[in-house]
Amino acid sequence: MANDLVSPVLVGADLPSPSPSASELGVDQGPAYGQDPAFAHDPAGHRDGVGERALMKVREVRFSYGTKEVLKGVSLEVKPGCLQGLLGPNGSGKTTLFKCCLGFLKPKSGLIEMDGVSIGSLGTRRLAAKVAYVPQEHYPSFPFTVSEMVEMGRFPRRGRLPILSRRDREAVAGALARVGLEKLAGDSYVRLSGGQRRLVLVARALAQEAEIMFLDEPTSSLDFANQLVVWETVRSIAAEGLGVVICCHDPNHILWFCDEVAALKGGRILAQGKVGQTMGRDLLEELYGRSIGVEKVSGRTFIYP
Amino acid sequence: MIFRRKLAALLVLLGLLTAAFFPAIISGAYDIKAGQVFSIIWAKAKGQSEPKGASRADQVIVWRIRLPRVILAVAAGMALSVAGVAYQGCFRNPLVEPYILGVSAGASCGASLAIVFPNHFPGTQITAFVFALMAVMISYGLARNRGQISPVALVLSGVIVGALFSAVVGVMKYLAADTQLREITFWMMGGLYYATWADARLAAAVIGPAFLLIWYFGWHLNVLSLGDEEARGLGLNPTQIRLLLVAVATLAASVCVSICGIIAWVGLMAPHAARFVFGPDNRWVAPGAAILGAVYLLVCDTVARTLTAAEIPLGIITSILGAPYLLWLLRRKGGEIYGQ
Numbered sequence: 001m002a003n004d005l006v007s008p009v010l011v012g013a014d015l016p017s018p019s020p021s022a023s024e025l026g027v028d029q030g031p032a033y034g035q036d037p038a039f040a041h042d043p044a045g046h047r048d049g050v051g052e053r054a055l056m057k058v059r060e061v062r063f064s065y066g067t068k069e070v071l072k073g074v075s076l077e078v079k080p081g082c083l084q085g086l087l088g089p090n091g092s093g094k095t096t097l098f099k100c101c102l103g104f105l106k107p108k109s110g111l112i113e114m115d116g117v118s119i120g121s122l123g124t125r126r127l128a129a130k131v132a133y134v135p136q137e138h139y140p141s142f143p144f145t146v147s148e149m150v151e152m153g154r155f156p157r158r159g160r161l162p163i164l165s166r167r168d169r170e171a172v173a174g175a176l177a178r179v180g181l182e183k184l185a186g187d188s189y190v191r192l193s194g195g196q197r198r199l200v201l202v203a204r205a206l207a208q209e210a211e212i213m214f215l216d217e218p219t220s221s222l223d224f225a226n227q228l229v230v231w232e233t234v235r236s237i238a239a240e241g242l243g244v245v246i247c248c249h250d251p252n253h254i255l256w257f258c259d260e261v262a263a264l265k266g267g268r269i270l271a272q273g274k275v276g277q278t279m280g281r282d283l284l285e286e287l288y289g290r291s292i293g294v295e296k297v298s299g300r301t302f303i304y305p
Numbered sequence: 306m307i308f309r310r311k312l313a314a315l316l317v318l319l320g321l322l323t324a325a326f327f328p329a330i331i332s333g334a335y336d337i338k339a340g341q342v343f344s345i346i347w348a349k350a351k352g353q354s355e356p357k358g359a360s361r362a363d364q365v366i367v368w369r370i371r372l373p374r375v376i377l378a379v380a381a382g383m384a385l386s387v388a389g390v391a392y393q394g395c396f397r398n399p400l401v402e403p404y405i406l407g408v409s410a411g412a413s414c415g416a417s418l419a420i421v422f423p424n425h426f427p428g429t430q431i432t433a434f435v436f437a438l439m440a441v442m443i444s445y446g447l448a449r450n451r452g453q454i455s456p457v458a459l460v461l462s463g464v465i466v467g468a469l470f471s472a473v474v475g476v477m478k479y480l481a482a483d484t485q486l487r488e489i490t491f492w493m494m495g496g497l498y499y500a501t502w503a504d505a506r507l508a509a510a511v512i513g514p515a516f517l518l519i520w521y522f523g524w525h526l527n528v529l530s531l532g533d534e535e536a537r538g539l540g541l542n543p544t545q546i547r548l549l550l551v552a553v554a555t556l557a558a559s560v561c562v563s564i565c566g567i568i569a570w571v572g573l574m575a576p577h578a579a580r581f582v583f584g585p586d587n588r589w590v591a592p593g594a595a596i597l598g599a600v601y602l603l604v605c606d607t608v609a610r611t612l613t614a615a616e617i618p619l620g621i622i623t624s625i626l627g628a629p630y631l632l633w634l635l636r637r638k639g640g641e642i643y644g645q
Contacts, residue, residue: 104537128540135535141397142530142585155528156540162524162588186307208539 054079055211055243056101056119056131061110063096070096072267073110078212078245083238085254085275086247088264089288094247097264098214101245103127114211128156132205134215137197139190146192147185149200150175153207175206179233195226202233212243219253231257251303255279263287311589314582318596322379325600329375329607334614335366342367374500377564378606379599380508381497384561385568386575386598387516388554390591393576394526395547395554396456403558403572406463406551410470411440412562417477417489429492434563440466441555445548454544495566495620497606504564515557516595522550523588530587568620570627571598577634601627 058076062069070093078084078101088094099105101112103119112119119127132153144152153175154168164172176182179199184192189200198218205213215234219227235257238244248254254261254275261279262272265287271278284292284303293304330346331339341359345367348356356364388403396405404410415436419426426432447462448454474493478486519526525546528536533543558572579593605622 099534102534102538104534124537124542125540128538133535133538135538138532138535140531141399142394142527142580144527144585148527148584148586152524152528152531152539155524158524162521 056112056114058097058101059111059113061097061100061107061112063093063100063105063107065096070267071100071107074264074267074269076101076262076269076272078243079260080211080243081238081241082259083235083244083246083257084260084262085258086245086262086264087249087251087254087287092264093267094264095216098216098245098247102131102133102214125156128208128210130210131212131214132208132210134198134201134205134213134218136216137194137221143188143190145185146181146187146189146200147172147176149189150185150204150207153204156208171207171209175203178206178237179203193226195222195229198222198226198230199233202230202237206237210242212245213237215244215246217247217249220249227253251279251284255301255303311583315589315592315596318582318593318600322596322600322603325603325607326375329378329603330367330371332607332611333366333371334610335362337363337367342371346372369502370500373502373505374497374606375603376505377497377500377508378603380505380512381561381565381568382571382575382598382600382602383516383595384508384512384557385572385602386579386594387519387591388558388561389572389576389598390579390587390594391519391526391550391554392572394530394587395550396460397530397532398456398460399577399580400573401460403554404467404567405460406444406555407440407466407470408437408555408558408562409567410467410474412437412559413489413493413567414440414470414473414477415563416492416566417474417481420485420488420492421477421481430563434559436470437559437562438555440470441551441559445551454547491618492566493620494618495568495623496609496616496618497565498616500564508560508564511560512557515553516591518553519550520588520591520595522546523586523591526550526587526591527585566618566620568602568623570623570631571602574598574627574631575601577631581634 054077056076056078058074058078060073060075061071062073063071074093074097076097086094086097096105100107101119103122103124106120114122114130119131122130150172151164151168154164154171157168159165173182173185176185179202181196181199181203184196189197192200202213202215202218205215213234218230218234222230231253234244234246238259246258248258258275260273261275263270263278263283270286271283281292281294284294295302295304327339331337331342341363345356345359345364348359349364349368385403389401392401392403392405393399412433415426415432415434416429418436419429419432441463444459444463444466445454447466448458450458474489478489481489525541528539528541529543529546529550531539536543561568575594575598576590578597579590583589583593602619602623605626606619609617609619609622
């Protein structure tokens, strides 16, 4: 590794002027950021040319808790096969946006639609068959086994009796195998390690067979290796054609693993687009309000304090 | 394989219930031979009004006193246990019992009012029932905040409403004459002394369907116990299903309490014992707890009426046997069951 050291490329010295190109969505995205040369090539191999059809369209969504407006007109698209990172400081409205997209909260105005239908009119169960949710670290009150947890992913597709069909059992087994936990099916969920618990929740979302998966900070409080395992699993899920949106606090992870990024601050989208074209020092400094370094080492881009 | 094992365990429990039925129906303060007991039941069940070869007293004791009492014990055990399962799942808390929303306090309040002012209230049982439902409805109403009901708010308001109704019971005790005071005290200790066929029929009619409904929604209960947002993410509207399950569990518990008085511990203990056998999946815990609760109450009631010459209140027996058992269960097996 030591021999691989290349001279760090100083970035930010010759930033091109922000391109004024209008957004692909036809909505205001704020000032355009990026085109940072450090991101021109990325070894993570961000995929281009993913499907143009959007699975979910979020248009000008506003939401307020009481009088405090948390989302001030946010627009977003979730595309199939695309891993989209949602980046933003604490209190920027990421979680609220998630909850609106998942139907937990009803936007005060604006529209969230799938296949031309507003998700508000879909109903909880039909929405759950289309959109899966991987919650943050949690600790259930009752110690379900791993397979019982994953079986709950079949809940939106249940029949009249609370019994699993052969099709359900296959989906559960497939999802567990997909995250490599088939051997732990009979173990107690609460006794697994943090990384394994996240993967069980991902498997549950897979068993849901939804078109979109929303993950809320899936790698928080995980060790380095487990973070990589979760990210690699999620990447391969997106590669199979699901639209994946991840709420994430580490801009490095977004750089390394995501195809697209949406940066949120103060309830507005600051920038969105392909990771390579959007993530730059100016965007990050604007997001977090402090100076931030960006460097390229061994062909990878790193963001550091 | 796990399915087969659990099914076998359920069948064993059913066998246990059948086994508990025989000593319950045969033993009692008045000695009747086992053969005689069953020939009376057999004849009566076939519709003979006056079976031959059995004295009038024997017939009355077996058919009019013991049998409804046994049925009532089974129904009450099922009601409290399955209500405990539903409440614990709905409130995501394994330490919740069916009385948490004020069922027992409301019923005690109604019963004591009816005992102290017999001319102003329609009867102990119906007044207790109405007040039990009223207490739970007030708890539910108080917990409502902008159309949302959080489990924590619900438990808190249940405690508050329980305290209010208990205060009324205190006032009634203060006002009561000596015989009334004794009656209130006995009612609150719980027992099946006055079980009639009408009670047994009423209990079976309400508790049977309530049990089936909660069993049917066992999987919903699993999803609900993960928390409201996760439940929504899995396609379950938590508000509706919680209202339904709490209503059904409350109805079953209220009917049971209004007939039998306050029987402590069963509603907390049986679900835990069932989880020890079946794990946390409520599709199994609901029937398992129902049968375990029925067996437990049947055994306790048999002990209550045969241990000494005078009858011991059932609530005392269930507590004396139940509290140490739960302590043992949590200390010895808590790690396995709750993952700590």
